[in-house]
Amino acid sequence: MESVKLQIESLRSQLHEHNYNYYVLSQPTISDFEFDRLMRQLMELEAAYPEYYDPNSPSVRVGSDINNNFTQVVHRFPMLSLQNTYSEGEVTDFYNRVKRTLNEEFEIVCELKFDGTSISLVYENGRLTRAVTRGDGRKGDDVTANARTIRNIPLVLKGDDVPPYIEVRGEILMPWSSFDALNKERAEQEEPLFANPRNAASGTLKMQDSRVVASRKLESYIYSMLGDSLPSRSHFENMTLARGWGLNVSDTMRKCGTLEEIFAYLKEWDVARKTLPVITDGVVLKVDSLTQQRNLGATSKFPRWSIAFKFSAEQAVTRLESVSYQVGRTGAVTPVANLEPVLLSGTTVKRASLYNEDAILALDLHIGDRVYVEKGGEIIPKITGVDKEARFLLGDRVTFTRKCPDCGTPLVRNEDEAAYYCPNSEGCPTQIKGRIEHFVTRKAMDITIGPETINLLYEKGLISDAADLYRLRFEDLVYLERWGQTSANNLLESIERSKSVSYERVLYALGIRFVGETVARKLAQAFPDIDQLAQATVEQLVAVDEIGERIARSVTAYFANTLCVDFVRRLRQYGLQFALSQEMLAAKTDKLKGLSIVISGTFELHSRDEYKAMILQNGGKNSGSVSKNTDYILAGENMGPAKLEKAGKLGVKIIDEKAFLEMLQ
Template sequence: MTEIERIDQLREELHTHNHNYYILNAPTISDQEFDRLMRELQDLEAKHPEHYDENSPSVRVGSDLNKEFRQVEHRYPMLSLGNTYSETEVREFYERVRKALNEDFEICCELKFDGTSISLTYEDGRLVQAVTRGDGVRGDDVTDNVKTIRSIPLRLSGEGYPRRFEIRGEILMPWTVFEELNREREQREEPLFANPRNAASGTLKSQNSAVVASRKLDAYLYYLLGEELPHDGHYENLQEAARWGFKVSSHMRKARTLEEVFDFINYWDLERKNLPVATDGIVLKVNSQRQQRNLGFTAKSPRWAIAYKFQAEQACTKLLKVTYQVGRTGAVTPVANLEPVQLSGTVVKRASLHNADIIESLDLHLGDMVYVEKGGEIIPKITGVDKDARPEGSEKVTFITHCPECGSRLVRYEDEAAHYCTNEDGCPTQIKGRIEHFISRRAMNIEGLGPETVDQFYQEGLIHDVADLYTLQAADICRLNRMGEKSAENIIQGVEKSKTVPYERVIFALGIRFVGETVAKKVARAFRSIDDLKSATLDDLIHVDEIGEKIAQSILRYFHSEKNLQLIERLREAGVQMAISEEETAGQTDKLQGQSIVISGVFARHSRDEYKALIEKHGGKNVGSISKKTSFILAGENMGPSKLEKAEKLGIRIVNEEEFLGMIGE
């Protein structure tokens, strides 16, 4: 046998042994023998670099070369799931699906693994790319790091997989690895990781893949995407994926009734504590992909899936003191500082107290023993006080009267729970908070900048507002501590690149109170330039879908400020997008102008979401319920009987799929 042939043989054997050990949990050789074969392969590959294979088992060892992560756009957006915390909400989800489909369906019940999301792309049976979730539209290419995770196949086994497909899942750090890692960090007097999810996420973004390899990350895959999947059923596709070599949870179950769904939830609410990795709930998905397509998506999540989050665990600990944080809008939030306590796999030291009313209702005193929960197992909160354990003579907690950052007197507006610092132009924390929001990934996405950099630039007098970012000079940045030519160049390039960010994200980035991402999109479609938006009246604004008087008044207040108008002009002069581009407006018409349209049923030509986009593209308005103001109903197969009855009663016109497409000229 030649050395080249031996390399091929060793690669084949080691792929098989990896699968046996990490997927099947049934090793057929000892660790020592595995290591011996791996060393032999590495030695032979070093002698024959011409026989390099990027998916060789040896890549799992990792490299100590540093690298920067490249951002990649997801072929299919990675949306988040809607969360629910009660059986009532699960029942409501099930009923919504039943009424919308009006046909038999199955629910695939899965464990919700608490890790960091990953999307893997395979071509011709080989791993070609691994991308983090990022902002859902684009993420970081972490392929080299993911290749070190032994439960992720570099090369597929079996047959029948599509030529190209995506599979998504969670990268996890097992409890045993997490605890060992924190023990080691404690001995070295390094900061401890708060929980396995943070440890896994931080490890995956390490610039050193050898570090990633040493952390023994694991992965469970739970969603297959592609054009040529073997089955319509999500569950059935994952069973195929397991045969191709993927680590798929063996605890998935299909449910045909709501009772079977609840049986699954109740079993795992207790049994999850015995799992080797962290879980925080159950995911429920409509099994049929055809039915998933017809149910479609909201702006943020699929209508065919939800996450049921387990009830939060509770712990009791001591309240040490209360501190206060100031947000970019001036809102002041009290924070409880606690004696560290373990809760749901996390060391909790701080908890939000939200506002003065919460402090008063809890009757908090310093030194109290307090009950702490995690809301949705994410944000710790105080839910009660053990008043019997209260120290004698302890000081009652009262809300502060002045801003902890600038000393300005706080105000509380009518009908609002929060207290505010009104010193918008002079409070450093508010100023920096607005800049941090502007540069964030979902807003202008200015790479190379973060909270620490913003603070440094502000302290040095380089920036006082977001428009100052566009006057930064590399020479000014280079002279600062920890800033070299490369860092300065990256920041300047990031600022320059932000000038191409679409108008709707610019509106969001401005930080207008109550204007989130979804509202910003609605505003951009209704007022196609910043000048149109500036001149909009209250009546103009409240006629936009999802904009009520509260949001409208906030927009008007923003544009009545001379300082804000000057800021917008400076941003415009810098080259920031202040109108919808021609590319975005291409194909838009007013064929449905002024018409309110309800969508109902299952369609053949497009999904519901695609029809909603077409309605907006041609000037129409999507509405969720039938009323006298409804112009017509776009109806597919299996239209709900209650909607049909109401339409007939009100005399609302029913339009089928072909007729509608004719109306818009398709």
């Protein structure tokens, strides 16, 4: 047994070192294949010998499906905000104020202000013991399990000179590349897009499933160190040591002795930040000496020894070369601007979204225009304006296409919508393949097949819709180009496994317009099998929580289409789940029937999503706002003051977790 323990410790040590080389130094010394082999070996040993469990093992990087009910933790050192400045004059005022107060030599550390969600990491004897969000500055949420999945947060610090207790502060960020990929996936699944990487990082860090957190490739950037016995009285020196211990401290930090050096740094990074892989929105200025920091003190809100200089919104100017059009799986046609390449937010931008015909007309676009481009929450950047004074030898005015870019069918536009659609849903190749791609996604049927393979199978005539996947045979696949027995068997096994996917996910996979993941779950709860749903009227559908008339008409139109009905019939023949499981049916009750419940605050016993599911499961209705129709407010800690005030005015009863759970007894 001792040899097994030594083997586990050796593997952990190797993997910690390889993680540091890859995620902090960006200098990997082994291949991904070899890293994965070592990780598998460690996980197999840990599964076989659970007595050697270690919460800081490298294996926790993959996350767990255990639900994390976040608890509130009081910060040992309060997390203060910084006062923002927007001009060089305000920076000068700050510098002179520090100079007058100290009346001695001092240095200012300039460091980039990364725009993410704040985190406090506690290390005891070099091992990560707790990760807490900023919260209200006095206390925050314990997100240790999720933080452990972030690859460049070391679980065990390197070196022998680490103090027995340190607390490091930093930002959790989602790189632009991960953000774009996430929003692309959400758009394909008709889910709301994240507005910016900061919101995406914050939302991800607070998720209940740490496996999902692990998959989104968050990163940490550390900017300060706290503790009773720090190694140096210089902030800059402490950060240099922290980098050596394995923490991800940006190498863009610089000590400045004069105002001129500070302004040079601001000017340099206002331009250079565009090359960074993560979002920055300014520069933080800090007095370097910790002793001088203590002497300067703080107000009730801000430290007097630090300020944040905010950059103006990042924008690029480039030339519009052409406009092309794309058709999606629902038939919506989207215009895309093709641009002269320009650097923006760490990436070279060649395309930008134009949304729809109304947006094009509002901009009065012409080919050759100089256009302003910003990168916000979109999958690709957006054009926000045109420099009309720069027009020279004006090109053709941009007009929206009237034919499908794929099949040539004349487009249609509904009176209440801005988008044009290709009505040839059953004959347009891009729509057909798009629906299959949606069907196989992880949140739908979770079949391991990519767009290239779908295109190959479609072009070879092996599939014409998603139902055809279930009649694929080994001999159909094994002789395809670059395929073999292993690839064929893997796909067929994945297709077979998908037959056990739950009803609500199958419903989502059908690709009914406006029926995203959440709507599919609500419909499945309200109509426990597909026959009930197919026969539902618009009125019955609208009666379901959060189902509006637009969704209801889309559902009834789907089941009125004989081709769609036949598609569902074929899927049923292949054994897919088109009814709630007996376990879920048994858990359904009418205990909350007719009750409208608003959830507000943070909870200890269950997550907000779990409480929402309980309300639906027991016949109740989730509501996002308090009104005269609200029956109860399920209130946790930090309930919104506006909701509390409105509840008092309307006489709405407020209940806590225990009272709510007693209602379900």
